[in-house]
Amino acid sequence: MGDATNDPRVPEGTVVLTASGAGGPGGPTAGTLDVDPDRLTGRRLPRYAAWVCLAVTVAVGVLVRITGITIIGLADWVVALAASFIGYTAWTLVVEGRRHAVDRLATTAIYAAAAAALVPLFWILITLVVKGFSVLSWDFLTSTMRNVNPRAEGGGVAHAIVGTLEQVAIAAVISVPVGILTAVYLVEYGRGRLAKAISFFVDVMTGIPSIVAGMFIYTFWILTLGFPTSGLAAGLALSILMVPVVIRATEEILKIVPNELREGALALGVPKYKVILRIVLPTAISGIITGVMLAVARVTGETAPLLLTTFLAQDMNGNPFSGNQASLPVFIWDQIQRGTTASLDRAWGGALVLIIIVMIFYAGARVLAAIYAPKKV
Amino acid sequence: MTNADTHVGTAAETPGPSGATAQEARLPYRIEIKDLNIYYGDFLAVEKVNLAIEQRSVMAFIGPSGCGKSTVLRTLDRMHEVTPGARVEGQVLLDGQDIYAPNVDPVLVRRTIGMVFQRPNPFPTMSIYENVVAGLKLQKDGRHRGRAMDDIVEQSLRGANLWEEVKDRLSKPGAGLSGGQQQRLCIARAIAIQPEVLLMDEPASALDSISTLAIEDLIRELKSQYTIIIVTHNMQQAHRIADNTAFFNLAGVGQPGHLIESGPTHVMFNNPKNQQTIDYIQGRFG
Numbered sequence: 001m002g003d004a005t006n007d008p009r010v011p012e013g014t015v016v017l018t019a020s021g022a023g024g025p026g027g028p029t030a031g032t033l034d035v036d037p038d039r040l041t042g043r044r045l046p047r048y049a050a051w052v053c054l055a056v057t058v059a060v061g062v063l064v065r066i067t068g069i070t071i072i073g074l075a076d077w078v079v080a081l082a083a084s085f086i087g088y089t090a091w092t093l094v095v096e097g098r099r100h101a102v103d104r105l106a107t108t109a110i111y112a113a114a115a116a117a118l119v120p121l122f123w124i125l126i127t128l129v130v131k132g133f134s135v136l137s138w139d140f141l142t143s144t145m146r147n148v149n150p151r152a153e154g155g156g157v158a159h160a161i162v163g164t165l166e167q168v169a170i171a172a173v174i175s176v177p178v179g180i181l182t183a184v185y186l187v188e189y190g191r192g193r194l195a196k197a198i199s200f201f202v203d204v205m206t207g208i209p210s211i212v213a214g215m216f217i218y219t220f221w222i223l224t225l226g227f228p229t230s231g232l233a234a235g236l237a238l239s240i241l242m243v244p245v246v247i248r249a250t251e252e253i254l255k256i257v258p259n260e261l262r263e264g265a266l267a268l269g270v271p272k273y274k275v276i277l278r279i280v281l282p283t284a285i286s287g288i289i290t291g292v293m294l295a296v297a298r299v300t301g302e303t304a305p306l307l308l309t310t311f312l313a314q315d316m317n318g319n320p321f322s323g324n325q326a327s328l329p330v331f332i333w334d335q336i337q338r339g340t341t342a343s344l345d346r347a348w349g350g351a352l353v354l355i356i357i358v359m360i361f362y363a364g365a366r367v368l369a370a371i372y373a374p375k376k377v
Numbered sequence: 378m379t380n381a382d383t384h385v386g387t388a389a390e391t392p393g394p395s396g397a398t399a400q401e402a403r404l405p406y407r408i409e410i411k412d413l414n415i416y417y418g419d420f421l422a423v424e425k426v427n428l429a430i431e432q433r434s435v436m437a438f439i440g441p442s443g444c445g446k447s448t449v450l451r452t453l454d455r456m457h458e459v460t461p462g463a464r465v466e467g468q469v470l471l472d473g474q475d476i477y478a479p480n481v482d483p484v485l486v487r488r489t490i491g492m493v494f495q496r497p498n499p500f501p502t503m504s505i506y507e508n509v510v511a512g513l514k515l516q517k518d519g520r521h522r523g524r525a526m527d528d529i530v531e532q533s534l535r536g537a538n539l540w541e542e543v544k545d546r547l548s549k550p551g552a553g554l555s556g557g558q559q560q561r562l563c564i565a566r567a568i569a570i571q572p573e574v575l576l577m578d579e580p581a582s583a584l585d586s587i588s589t590l591a592i593e594d595l596i597r598e599l600k601s602q603y604t605i606i607i608v609t610h611n612m613q614q615a616h617r618i619a620d621n622t623a624f625f626n627l628a629g630v631g632q633p634g635h636l637i638e639s640g641p642t643h644v645m646f647n648n649p650k651n652q653q654t655i656d657y658i659q660g661r662f663g
Contacts, residue, residue, distance in 0.1 A: 191461055260498040264563070267456055268512030268570055269488030278515055282502040374501035375550045 057084040132352030145314035153342040159316040160331035170235025179246025187254040205244035213240040214305030231320025237305035249291025286369035293365030303329035407604040413467035424633035437619035444625040445634030454490035455483040491572035495579040497559035499551035506547040512570040537565035557588025577607040
């Protein structure tokens with residue numbers, strides 16, 4: 001570099017790169033580099049290679065289906081998939097080499113795993129819509145099972161919708177404040193043994209089977225304290241399931257609020273409780289809303305604890321504090337075990353309504369989260 | 378600053394009763410650090426710091442990474458103790474009053490001594506306007522309303538050289554500004570609560586050279602009203618803006634940091650006494 005910077009023709013500050021190895025001594029020697037022009041390229045499979053393999057697999061499957069020529073029955077499909085999987089990898093190995101073969105193998109495995117996870121989900125959704133949609137009607141949504149022969153046609157889910165909404169609302173009213181305050185304690189204040197113990201029991205509570213939550217409320221609230229079965233008892237049981245979920249979700253969100261924001265506010269002479277209320281929670285609110293809604297969605301479909309705490313009702317009961325209340329999960333369970341075509345239709349309709357309610361919760365959470373999310377522009 | 382008697386940085390000498398009589402003759406120091414030991418849990422991070430900082434001057438803390446200069450800075454507005462397990466021994470006197478005395482409220486200390494951090498940290502849920510008045514609003518005393526708030530916002534943003542750039546979009550989120558603008562917004566936020574001392578922890582290290590120059594100009598202006606203490610890794614920066622400089626060093630990993638030498642910046646850079654200072658300033662390590 002020394003002679004280059006002394007060169008009067010080179011403007012000051014220009015970096016002159018010299019190929020000291022290949023060019024040899026004596027400065028830049030343009031045009032004499034002896035390189036292989038193909039050193040950056042390699043043979044590749046055609047872009048459509050993966051699709052060809054997939055198409056062959058599907059074709060084999062369809063052929064088996066149409067012609068009825070089958071070697072080992074349904075397993076032919078699996079064999080076809082595996083064969084195309086291996087063939088694809090081998091093809092890559094031959095044409096592109098080992099690194100690309102491993103890459104394509106891993107990529108295919110990941111897509112296959114994602115598909116395997118999603119297929120049942122869509123299957124359930126499609127089945128629900130297909131079987132439940134014909135049942136849905138204004139009548140179905142607005143009438144109850146009062147004076148309806150449970151084996152005959154007619155009736156509806158109005159009483160179950162009201163029950164589910166009230167029970168979940170009770171559970172949320174209890175769990176959301178308790179859960180958020182516990183998470184605030186754990187993240188902002190908790191040090192030492194108490195926090196560790198709380199954290200441990202939250203983990204334990206997350207793993208409680210839902211029927212155990214129902215049994216606890218049944219033995220404690222109903223048998224020991226002597227309260228009657230009611231929507232309230234059901235809400236209490238659901239809240240036992242909901243609290244740990246809210247705590248964990250909120251805790252994770254609060255943990256990712258940058259510490260710099262807390263310190264920035266503290267350094268302005270803001271008391272700690274105000275830092276939490278006005279800086280930390282507003283920054284985290286959209287994530288907390290999402291977490292709470294996921295917790296709500298999780299308990300909305302619970303059946304077992306409701307059977308023990310409010311059982312079932314065929315009539316509308318709008319008062320969660322007195323008497324048994326219907327709910328969508330228990331309604332579905334009840335209709336399935338009646339076993340007639342009409343009752344099974346009602347079960348599918350109830351299941352579709354349940355899914356729609358959960359989806360409305362989730363969509364509402366997304367909208368609220370977007371509204372409260374910190375904005376850049 | 379040319380006065381040779383100026384008794385800035387008593388680290389090299391042993392602080393004793395003889396120093397006290399000399400101090401009374403001059404303008405009192407804004408901040409005096411006395412025998413300060415700083416701990417994280419059982420770990421002694423910084424040992425026996427003695428240092429005095431003049432009013433309306435800029436003091437720069439320099440030294441290699443891990444030497445404890447940021448740690449010392451954070452003890453000056455009691456932000457150190459925000460870290461779990463962190464504690465201090467010794468005294469930090471603000472105008473003669475120990476901010477670690479038992480009846481001192483750390484929240485009130487932080488309202489008197491402002492702080493600007495290494496990474497700009499505007500509050501993401503707040504607009505530019507709200508960011509500037511965040512300190513006043515969240516301090517709850519409710520003295521300032523409406524017009525008065527508007528005036529404070531304009532004053533503070535002008536003070537931070539940001540007013541002209543943002544005056545037409547005060548209601549836009551503070552997080553939408555560039556890094557340099559965000560840092561000046563944080564400085565505006567810090568001076569909106571009208572502190573007496575301003576602590577800056579590497580305020581320009583995350584910024585490009587133009588934003589850095591803007592911040593340095595700002596520091597020189599702010600010096601007329603505030604006592605400023607700045608931690609910097611950039612020795613040219615210390616040279617450019619600081620009246621006095623303190624050099625921290627540590628003997629090795631796991632050893633506590635020490636204040637090695639302090640004094641007027643031109644002396645520290647041109648004629649340091651301690652061999653470690655000479656090595657560091659000449660770039661032999663760090």
